[in-house]
Amino acid sequence: HKGYGIALVIDVLTGVLMGAEYGPHITAMYGDYDKPRKLASTMIAIDPETYAGFDHFIDKMDAMVDDLHAQPPAPGFDRVLVPGEIEWQNEKYNREHGVPVLETIYEYLKS
Numbered sequence: 001h002k003g004y005g006i007a008l009v010i011d012v013l014t015g016v017l018m019g020a021e022y023g024p025h026i027t028a029m030y031g032d033y034d035k036p037r038k039l040a041s042t043m044i045a046i047d048p049e050t051y052a053g054f055d056h057f058i059d060k061m062d063a064m065v066d067d068l069h070a071q072p073p074a075p076g077f078d079r080v081l082v083p084g085e086i087e088w089q090n091e092k093y094n095r096e097h098g099v100p101v102l103e104t105i106y107e108y109l110k111s
Contacts, residue, residue: 013042 015022018040
């Protein structure tokens with residue numbers, strides 16, 4: 001039930017509220033490229049300091065990530081990841097070792 005509620009709220013915020021389409025009325029992503037998709041975006045900014053405070057928020061988020069990492073992974077996986085974790089790891093690696101570039105792209109850029 002929670003997933004349905006979250007999906008409904010997202011459709012309201014990004015479709016109905018913004019005057020765009022929602023749910024089954026959104027044009028398919030692939031196929032008729034000449035037909036407008038009538039999509040919208042919604043940005044929401046929340047200041048944690050307004051609520052329990054920024055430090056408390058960070059502490060609780062760290063604890064939540066630790067709790068998620070402590071869960072047993074699904075079959076075929078070695079660990080549980082949080083959204084964005086792979087990208088954060090890649091960014092850290094790239095900052096330390098440089099951004100990998102395919103040889104063909106490197107040669108093209110040199111020319």
